[in-house]
Amino acid sequence: MSETNKDFKPTDWHSDEMNARIKRRYRKEKTFKAFGLGAVVVAALFLVMLIGKIASDGFFGFFQTSIELDIPFEQSVLGNPREMSPEAFQEQVKRANMLRLIDAAMKEHFPEITNRRERRDLIRMVSTGARGQLRDMILANPTLVGTTKRVSLLASDDIDQLHKGKIDKNEPEANRKVKDKELGWYNKLEEEGRVTLHFHSTFLTHGDSRDPEMAGIWGATVGSALTLVVTLLIAFPIGVLAAIYLEEFAPKNRLTDLIEININNLAAVPSIVFGLLGLAVFLGVMHLPRSAPLVGGLTLALMTLPTIIIASRASIKAVPPSIRDAARGLGASPMQVVFHHVVPLAMPGILTGTIIGMAQALGETAPLLMIGMVAFIVDIPGSVTDAATALPVQIFLWADSPERAFVEKTSAAILVLLTFLIAMNGLAIWLRQKFERHW
Amino acid sequence: MTDTKIAKMTAKDVHVFYGDNHAVKGISLDLHQDEVTALIGPSGCGKSTFLRCLNRMNDTVATCRVEGKITLDNEDIYDPSIDVVQLRARVGMVFQKPNPFPKSIYDNVAYGPRIHGLAQSRTDLDEIVTVSLEKAGLWNEVKDRLDSPGTALSGGQQQRLCIARAIAVNPEVILMDEPCSALDPIATAKVEALIDELKGRYAIAIVTHSMQQAARVSQKTAFFHMGDLVEHGDTTDIFTSPKEERTRDYITGRFG
Numbered sequence: 001m002s003e004t005n006k007d008f009k010p011t012d013w014h015s016d017e018m019n020a021r022i023k024r025r026y027r028k029e030k031t032f033k034a035f036g037l038g039a040v041v042v043a044a045l046f047l048v049m050l051i052g053k054i055a056s057d058g059f060f061g062f063f064q065t066s067i068e069l070d071i072p073f074e075q076s077v078l079g080n081p082r083e084m085s086p087e088a089f090q091e092q093v094k095r096a097n098m099l100r101l102i103d104a105a106m107k108e109h110f111p112e113i114t115n116r117r118e119r120r121d122l123i124r125m126v127s128t129g130a131r132g133q134l135r136d137m138i139l140a141n142p143t144l145v146g147t148t149k150r151v152s153l154l155a156s157d158d159i160d161q162l163h164k165g166k167i168d169k170n171e172p173e174a175n176r177k178v179k180d181k182e183l184g185w186y187n188k189l190e191e192e193g194r195v196t197l198h199f200h201s202t203f204l205t206h207g208d209s210r211d212p213e214m215a216g217i218w219g220a221t222v223g224s225a226l227t228l229v230v231t232l233l234i235a236f237p238i239g240v241l242a243a244i245y246l247e248e249f250a251p252k253n254r255l256t257d258l259i260e261i262n263i264n265n266l267a268a269v270p271s272i273v274f275g276l277l278g279l280a281v282f283l284g285v286m287h288l289p290r291s292a293p294l295v296g297g298l299t300l301a302l303m304t305l306p307t308i309i310i311a312s313r314a315s316i317k318a319v320p321p322s323i324r325d326a327a328r329g330l331g332a333s334p335m336q337v338v339f340h341h342v343v344p345l346a347m348p349g350i351l352t353g354t355i356i357g358m359a360q361a362l363g364e365t366a367p368l369l370m371i372g373m374v375a376f377i378v379d380i381p382g383s384v385t386d387a388a389t390a391l392p393v394q395i396f397l398w399a400d401s402p403e404r405a406f407v408e409k410t411s412a413a414i415l416v417l418l419t420f421l422i423a424m425n426g427l428a429i430w431l432r433q434k435f436e437r438h439w
Numbered sequence: 440m441t442d443t444k445i446a447k448m449t450a451k452d453v454h455v456f457y458g459d460n461h462a463v464k465g466i467s468l469d470l471h472q473d474e475v476t477a478l479i480g481p482s483g484c485g486k487s488t489f490l491r492c493l494n495r496m497n498d499t500v501a502t503c504r505v506e507g508k509i510t511l512d513n514e515d516i517y518d519p520s521i522d523v524v525q526l527r528a529r530v531g532m533v534f535q536k537p538n539p540f541p542k543s544i545y546d547n548v549a550y551g552p553r554i555h556g557l558a559q560s561r562t563d564l565d566e567i568v569t570v571s572l573e574k575a576g577l578w579n580e581v582k583d584r585l586d587s588p589g590t591a592l593s594g595g596q597q598q599r600l601c602i603a604r605a606i607a608v609n610p611e612v613i614l615m616d617e618p619c620s621a622l623d624p625i626a627t628a629k630v631e632a633l634i635d636e637l638k639g640r641y642a643i644a645i646v647t648h649s650m651q652q653a654a655r656v657s658q659k660t661a662f663f664h665m666g667d668l669v670e671h672g673d674t675t676d677i678f679t680s681p682k683e684e685r686t687r688d689y690i691t692g693r694f695g
Contacts, residue, residue, distance in 0.1 A: 252501060322536055322538035323538060323540065323541075325496070325534055325538065326534065326538040326539075326540065326601070326604075327550075328496065328527065329494065329527060329532035329534070329605070330528065330531070330550060330554070330604065330608060331524045331525060331526075331528030331551065331554070331555060332524070333524050336554055340550075340554075345541065
């Protein structure tokens with residue numbers, strides 16, 4: 001059989017050279033494993049540091065300092081609900097200057113302070129939001145009028161920061177936001193046990209505000225949710241249908257190659273470019289409402305489409321051809337092949353791609369800045385055409401605010417955003433397992 | 440070769456091209472009811488390609504071009520008026536690798552009847568599924584677990600499930616592309632016995648690499664080589680007194 005007489009030299013498996021080679025191979029393998037483990041550890045460390053820092057900063061964002069004052073609900077300010085019609089009473093309460101009630105309470109505590117200016121500073125220890133707090137209390141319970149009651153009022157952001165220990169009392173007065181005078185008042189109230197720290201539900205239920213103690217994340221959360229709904233409704237069907245068409249029906253030629261290359265390129269386009277496109281087309285040409293989740297959703301849908309198309313195509317391609325053959329061999333039409341067999345099997349992959357795209361859209365800020373979702377909006381958006389902002393934009397806005405108390409609000413908002421993200425990923429994992437089928 | 444019976448399927452001078460590659464060169468062959476025709480030959484000889492022309496599975500290959508005439512009951516299956524979806528229901532196919540759908544055993548068999556609207560009611564469908572599984576010799580093994588996935592069966596059972604699935608749409612011709620090449624000898628024997636039983640009702644064409652299998656299950660044998668149909672006739676004649684040198688060399692194991 002052999003065509004040559006040459007033979008291999010016998011191999012000496014125990015030569016020194018061979019032993020050294022084996023040692024070298026094992027050493028390389030060990031080094032590689034060590035590097036791999038090192039990479040994982042470094043990544044985990046950074047993650048822990050990042051989350052730890054945000055969590056420790058943001059934790060206090062969910063809490064708020066209050067000052068308890070004995071508020072006299074004076075008839076002279078509020079009117080007498082027993083002598084007026086309910087409507088007239090409400091009207092008077094709405095117009096009444098609640099600061100006078102707070103001022104009166106403060107006078108009880110600090111009778112020694114008579115200076116007009118100092119009295120004003122005293123009132124400023126309480127948040128401007130306290131006025132609304134009192135108004136709501138009285139409207140809910142008119143019988144309070146004429147009585148004096150101990151009420152827990154929101155402290156101003158500076159007092160809040162002081163109470164949380166974020167303001168250093170030992171710093172020279174000139175560098176400190178809370179002056180010595182205010183510090184004295186604070187200490188007095190504190191000693192009387194009137195300064196309390198408690199969970200602050202306003203942060204989770206209200207919209208944005210100029211005052212950190214009144215600012216909430218709910219408006220941005222709803223804005224983000226509405227935006228994502230629009231994005232999903234637009235990007236998912238279009239993306240999946242485009243992927244199915246390109247993968248299963250489109251002829252393979254120059255044109256489809258060109259489309260494929262362009263979709264891949266589109267996935268790499270910086271997101272702000274999509275923002276400019278949204279600004280030019282949706283606002284400039286189509287005159288859709290500015291700052292609206294509708295426009296934000298459309299813009300983010302454009303940005304997400306390539307991700308969904310690429311992921312969907314990959315998972316459609318991964319469906320074994322034998323399944324297509326089997327269905328075709330039974331006389332299934334091309335559409336039946338696709339919708340009865342290929343798409344159900346590709347679904348886990350399609351959903352994973354979609355959720356990755358949606359998570360990307362959730363964290364996107366730049367395109368939303370271009371279409372005006374960066375505006376200061378206090379109201380909770382009720383529909384996709386209302387002005388709204390989104391979570392990452394809210395974080396950006398707060399991070400930019402000068403007030404010290406917004407630092408912890410920023411971190412707290414990041415925690416809310418991360419929770420949103422984890423919830424979405426959890427949903428993705430659940431859906432994937434639900435649709436997963438083995439063959 | 441003298442055919443007294445009328446052919447179920449007839450191929451006349453069929454050429455197949457994949458781009459520039461001339462894969463099948465002018466093949467004429469008849470398939471008859473009540474008969475198993477074995478297509479044998481070395482790898483790459485065009486027998487599978489030819490088989491896939493008979494139910495137009497090659498249509499899905501973009502570069503594939505078919506010339507010549509193939510008829511089913513004297514109708515040209517490449518005529519534009521022929522609906523390829525219906526053609527594939529009439530000419531069923533079993534593949535080399537068992538490929539049940541990742542669905543229940545019941546749904547695997549019921550899929551064809553469902554898409555072609557062959558059952559009027561749930562009872563009808565149950566009947567079709569039962570009969571198909573019985574004909575495929577699988578009923579006794581799976582009757583208690585019709586809801587379990589078809590992919591959980593053993594390889595041989597999966598292949599018989601695929602045969603049951605093909606039978607369920609009531610085809611006239613069944614094409615089998617090396618149906619036993621992924622099976623062990625025991626499963627192979629079961630499938631072969633099944634083919635033997637089925638030949639009374641369908642015209643069957645089977646591509647096989649095993650000469651013994653061709654000899655065991657077929658009545659007619661066609662030997663392909665390099666895209667040519669070298670010789671075809673009664674299986675006993677081909678295996679005992681081949682007329683062509685190449686046929687003799689192949690069946691005696693001298694090449695291929």
